[in-house]
Amino acid sequence: xxxxxxxxxxxxxxxxxxxxxxxxxxxxxxxxxxxxxxxxxxxxxxxxxxxxxxxxxxxxxxxxxxxxxxxxxxxxxxxxxxxxxxxxxxxxxxxxxxxxxxxxxxxxxxxxxxxxxxxxxxxxxxxxxxxxxxxxxxxxxxxxxxxxxxxxxxxxxxxxxxxxxxxxxxxxxxxxxxxxxxxxxxxxxxxxxxxxxxxxxxxxxxxxxxxxxxxxxxxxxxxxxxxxxxxxxxxxxxxxxxxxxxxxxxxxxxxxxxxxxxxxxxxxxxxxxxxxxxxxxxxxxxxxxxxxxxxxxxxxxxxxxxxxxxxxxxxxxxxxxxxxxxxxxxxxxxxxxxxxxxxxxxxxxxxxxxxxx
Amino acid sequence: xxxxxxxxxxxxxxxxxxxxxxxxxxxxxxxxxxxxxxxxxxxxxxxxxxxxxxxxxxxxxxxxxxxxxxxxxxxxxxxxxxxxxxxxxxxxxxxxxxxxxxxxxxxxxxxxxxxxxxxxxxxxxxxxxxxxxxxxxxxxxxxxxxxxxxxxxxxxxxxxxxxxxxxxxxxxxxxxxxxxxxxxxxxxxxxxxxxxxxxxxxxxxxxxxxxxxxxxxxxxxxxxxxxxxxxxxxxxxxxxxxxxxxxxxxxx
Amino acid sequence: xxxxxxxxxxxxxxxxxxxxxxxxxxxxxxxxxxxxxxxxxxxxxxxxxxxxxxxxxxxxxxxxxxxxxxxxxxxxxxxxxxxxxxxxxxxxxxxxxxxxxxxxxxxxxxxxxxxxxxxxxxxxxxxxxxxxxxxxxxxxxxxxxxxxxxxxxxxxxxxxxxxxxxxxxxxxxxxxxxxxxxxxxxxxxxxxxxxxxxxxxxxxxxxxxxxxxxxxxxxxxxxxxxxxxxxxxxxxxxxxxxxxxxxxxxxxxxxxxxxxxxxxxxxxxxxxxxxxxxxxxxxxxxxxxxxxxxxxxxxxxxxxxxxxxxx
Numbered sequence: 001x002x003x004x005x006x007x008x009x010x011x012x013x014x015x016x017x018x019x020x021x022x023x024x025x026x027x028x029x030x031x032x033x034x035x036x037x038x039x040x041x042x043x044x045x046x047x048x049x050x051x052x053x054x055x056x057x058x059x060x061x062x063x064x065x066x067x068x069x070x071x072x073x074x075x076x077x078x079x080x081x082x083x084x085x086x087x088x089x090x091x092x093x094x095x096x097x098x099x100x101x102x103x104x105x106x107x108x109x110x111x112x113x114x115x116x117x118x119x120x121x122x123x124x125x126x127x128x129x130x131x132x133x134x135x136x137x138x139x140x141x142x143x144x145x146x147x148x149x150x151x152x153x154x155x156x157x158x159x160x161x162x163x164x165x166x167x168x169x170x171x172x173x174x175x176x177x178x179x180x181x182x183x184x185x186x187x188x189x190x191x192x193x194x195x196x197x198x199x200x201x202x203x204x205x206x207x208x209x210x211x212x213x214x215x216x217x218x219x220x221x222x223x224x225x226x227x228x229x230x231x232x233x234x235x236x237x238x239x240x241x242x243x244x245x246x247x248x249x250x251x252x253x254x255x256x257x258x259x260x261x262x263x264x265x266x267x268x269x270x271x272x273x274x275x276x277x278x279x280x281x282x283x284x285x286x287x288x289x290x291x292x293x294x295x296x297x298x299x300x301x302x303x304x305x306x307x308x309x310x311x312x313x314x315x316x317x318x319x320x321x322x323x324x325x326x327x328x329x330x331x332x333x334x335x336x337x338x339x340x341x342x343x344x345x346x347x348x349x350x351x352x353x354x355x356x357x
Numbered sequence: 358x359x360x361x362x363x364x365x366x367x368x369x370x371x372x373x374x375x376x377x378x379x380x381x382x383x384x385x386x387x388x389x390x391x392x393x394x395x396x397x398x399x400x401x402x403x404x405x406x407x408x409x410x411x412x413x414x415x416x417x418x419x420x421x422x423x424x425x426x427x428x429x430x431x432x433x434x435x436x437x438x439x440x441x442x443x444x445x446x447x448x449x450x451x452x453x454x455x456x457x458x459x460x461x462x463x464x465x466x467x468x469x470x471x472x473x474x475x476x477x478x479x480x481x482x483x484x485x486x487x488x489x490x491x492x493x494x495x496x497x498x499x500x501x502x503x504x505x506x507x508x509x510x511x512x513x514x515x516x517x518x519x520x521x522x523x524x525x526x527x528x529x530x531x532x533x534x535x536x537x538x539x540x541x542x543x544x545x546x547x548x549x550x551x552x553x554x555x556x557x558x559x560x561x562x563x564x565x566x567x568x569x570x571x572x573x574x575x576x577x578x579x580x581x582x583x584x585x586x587x588x589x590x591x592x593x594x595x596x597x598x599x600x601x602x603x604x605x606x607x608x609x
Numbered sequence: 610x611x612x613x614x615x616x617x618x619x620x621x622x623x624x625x626x627x628x629x630x631x632x633x634x635x636x637x638x639x640x641x642x643x644x645x646x647x648x649x650x651x652x653x654x655x656x657x658x659x660x661x662x663x664x665x666x667x668x669x670x671x672x673x674x675x676x677x678x679x680x681x682x683x684x685x686x687x688x689x690x691x692x693x694x695x696x697x698x699x700x701x702x703x704x705x706x707x708x709x710x711x712x713x714x715x716x717x718x719x720x721x722x723x724x725x726x727x728x729x730x731x732x733x734x735x736x737x738x739x740x741x742x743x744x745x746x747x748x749x750x751x752x753x754x755x756x757x758x759x760x761x762x763x764x765x766x767x768x769x770x771x772x773x774x775x776x777x778x779x780x781x782x783x784x785x786x787x788x789x790x791x792x793x794x795x796x797x798x799x800x801x802x803x804x805x806x807x808x809x810x811x812x813x814x815x816x817x818x819x820x821x822x823x824x825x826x827x828x829x830x831x832x833x834x835x836x837x838x839x840x841x842x843x844x845x846x847x848x849x850x851x852x853x854x855x856x857x858x859x860x861x862x863x864x865x866x867x868x869x870x871x872x873x874x875x876x877x878x879x880x881x882x883x884x885x886x887x888x889x890x891x892x893x894x895x896x897x898x899x900x901x902x903x904x905x906x907x908x909x910x911x912x913x914x915x916x917x918x919x920x
Binding site for chain 1: 645646648649652653655656657658659660662663664666667668670671673674721722723725726728729730732733734739740742743745746747748749750752753754755756757758760761763764765768783786787790812814815816817819840841843844845846847850851854871874875878879886889890893896897900901903904908
């Protein structure tokens with residue numbers, strides 16, 4: 001069979017003249033002596049003598065590994081330290097600590113129920129206010145927003161997420177509290193007083209105010225993670241729904257939100273985790289009263305805020321131990337909540353960069 | 358002169374996939390050998406086994422005897438030592454983006470602790486001349502970053518970088534596939550020039566390139582080396598029917 | 610569905626799939642289409658409304674803070690320590706310096722460990738279970754309230770010993786490590802694998818490749834990540850409440866209580882003195898400006914494609 005003929009000249013003329021260096025033949029392994037310069041021999045000698053770096057590799061990797069393991073060490077450290085220091089109150093009150101409403105440093109009786117109540121109440125109220133708004137913002141930013149507005153708005157959201165808690169607290173204390181006391185509170189009582197949620201004196205500080213500032217603070221994180229998740233849904237899903245003749249909202253509902261459901265739940269739980277542990281802003285507007293609040297205007301306390309307010313002045317081992325135990329509870333709860341949330345978010349975004357909020 | 362490479366019973370795996378199956382071949386010193394074959398049949402893996410780059414992938418594994426000269430590269434030496442004696446040029450040019458042209462070419466020496474300024478200067482000049490890039494960049498050596506050159510220039514710089522450490526073997530994995538025809542022919546001329554001092558192994562998809570440049574050719578199919586012979590024989594009168602089918606374009 | 614006034618039930622059909630060709634203009638379909646479009650417009654309106662409801666007040670807060678802070682800021686703020694209670698004048702110079710000291714010590718501890726952890730995750734741990742677990746744990750740690758870190762530092766360094774700047778630094782350092790580890794890892798992941806291979810192919814040992822190629826290429830992004838972590842912990846108050854405690858006077862010692870900016874803002878904010886409130890606003894402005902600079906720089910890098918939104 002005739003194979004196509006290809007040019008197979010044995011020694012085609014070289015295009016360039018080889019320079020003097022390359023014309024010198026070398027034996028394998030021999031050290032080349034160059035006229036006037038020890039260049040190649042020096043290189044060959046240096047590289048051959050130089051070690052393979054295997055030991056340095058192992059030491060280096062060991063160091064890096066040790067630092068990576070330090071992250072585990074940090075978690076274990078916090079856990080151990082908190083458990084040891086709260087032994088006293090753990091032994092004294094046992095599980096009753098978390099169902100008792102007594103908080104009396106004088107008589108030495110401590111119970112964390114009011115703070116658990118305060119934490120849960122404010123967090124869930126904040127979520128109830130923040131989640132619909134955050135979803136709306138996320139939907140707007142990812143589906144409806146004109147291209148030019150997208151960057152500025154998400155930049156503003158990022159900026160707001162970075163404002164320190166104490167600054168939010170400062171604002172809430174001097175602006176939100178008077179509004180609550182003088183305008184919003186009476187308005188709420190007038191129209192919704194029948195729900196019995198707004199009884200009692202209204203000093204501006206209290207459960208509702210704390211919930212509002214908390215909602216403002218967790219909004220950015222919920223909306224930006226939701227936006228990330230929505231962007232992770234492949235365009236093909238959106239196009240498939242649109243091709244069936246759906247309106248834009250129907251496309252978002254079935255093509256995006258349905259797929260992103262799990263991740264959005266994760267984002268909400270992350271917001272919850274943030275709300276549970278939020279300290280300074282809440283401390284400044286919640287009124288610091290260790291009782292289960294009977295109305296939304298009543299002062300209360302959260303697990304984090306009681307630690308913030310009472311820790312530096314606490315005396316007596318039992319008092320301190322109880323406060324440390326509250327810290328332990330806070331730690332465990334936020335770790336569990338965050339682990340669940342991160343797991344859900346990861347399941348949807350599959351290891352793409354996660355936000356370190 | 359370069360050294361000859363002798364491969365016996367080389368097997369390689371990526372995880373569970375048996376990528377190379379019992380390769381036996383002798384690559385002569387100071388010759389250029391081309392490796393041809395359809396995509397994914399193990400040519401790149403084979404070449405990466407020759408300088409122990411294959412094992413940088415955590416799920417990769419290789420077994421067998423590969424000798425360069427008298428040294429069994431898997432038993433008698435550390436990977437780092439082998440790689441200093443074997444230069445590699447990759448499919449896409451990969452200059453170091455944070456380094457100047459000078460630093461790029463000298464990187465094999467500088468990152469291995471070589472400090473002699475005078476020798477570095479000479480080596481950079483010599484390597485760039487050998488790679489036919491000197492005239493184009495000699496004024497901007499330290500001012501321009503390695504990544505600011507055109508594709509063809511970058512690849513020639515990578516060749517210069519590989520030459521600067523004075524290797525004995527030069528491995529090239531489809532060095533011209535990402536380049537335009539002018540750069541490709543420049544690089545082929547280069548290879549022709551260089552093969553008198555180094556042992557060159559070049560993986561290529563381009564059969565004409567293999568014919569132009571290499572004295573011997575090996576044909577890979579599905580992880581096996583089906584045939585290895587002089588280029589002339591492979592392209593005019595191959596022994597194995599599969600080789601013939603590939604050459605004539607029946608598949609691949 | 611029966612409650613919807615626009616809904617009319619579809620006409621009854623006989624057996625079989627498309628018993629009669631679909632009349633796209635039948636009353637039912639027209640009404641249904643109208644309903645769907647109305648819902649679409651309604652939701653669009655709600656989304657825009659919620660964005661406005663969210664962004665506008667938040668921007669208003671920001672502007673208010675900037676205004677209140679700016680009107681309270683003067684040179685004395687940066688140079689004087691607090692005046693005795695009730696007297697005018699004074700500043701937060703000691704708090705600014707104190708924050709600087711705490712942050713410097715915290716960074717010296719936290720940044721190297723964080724970067725090293727990130728290097729391990731990106732360069733040695735790819736695909737391994739250990740790395741995945743460390744990554745997950747770091748993310749979870751990033752969500753733990755900072756006051757818990759403060760308690761831990763208190764137990765080890767303050768309990769039975771006394772308040773100290775070092776304790777505050779330790780609390781902040783353990784916050785910084787997981788943050789920086791994650792951002793470092795993400796930045797190293799953007800380094801193309803091809804240049805690592807180039808270095809390895811030249812016979813450069815792995816440790817030298819990581820240092821001179823991977824880290825060097827990713828360094829702008831890594832530095833930005835460190836800046837972000839720095840800005841975040843700079844605003845933290847809770848971990849300092851019972852570690853560094855605060856100080857009305859100059860202090861430069863690590864084993865004594867020390868003033869810190871966010872701490873001082875908190876104390877002044879809840880105090881009954883107007884003069885101190887003024888100082889609290891000024892301090893907030895300084896904090897916010899610093900944080901805004903850091904976030905803006907991150908954004909600039911993100912626009913250049915160096916970072917993918919790790920914050």
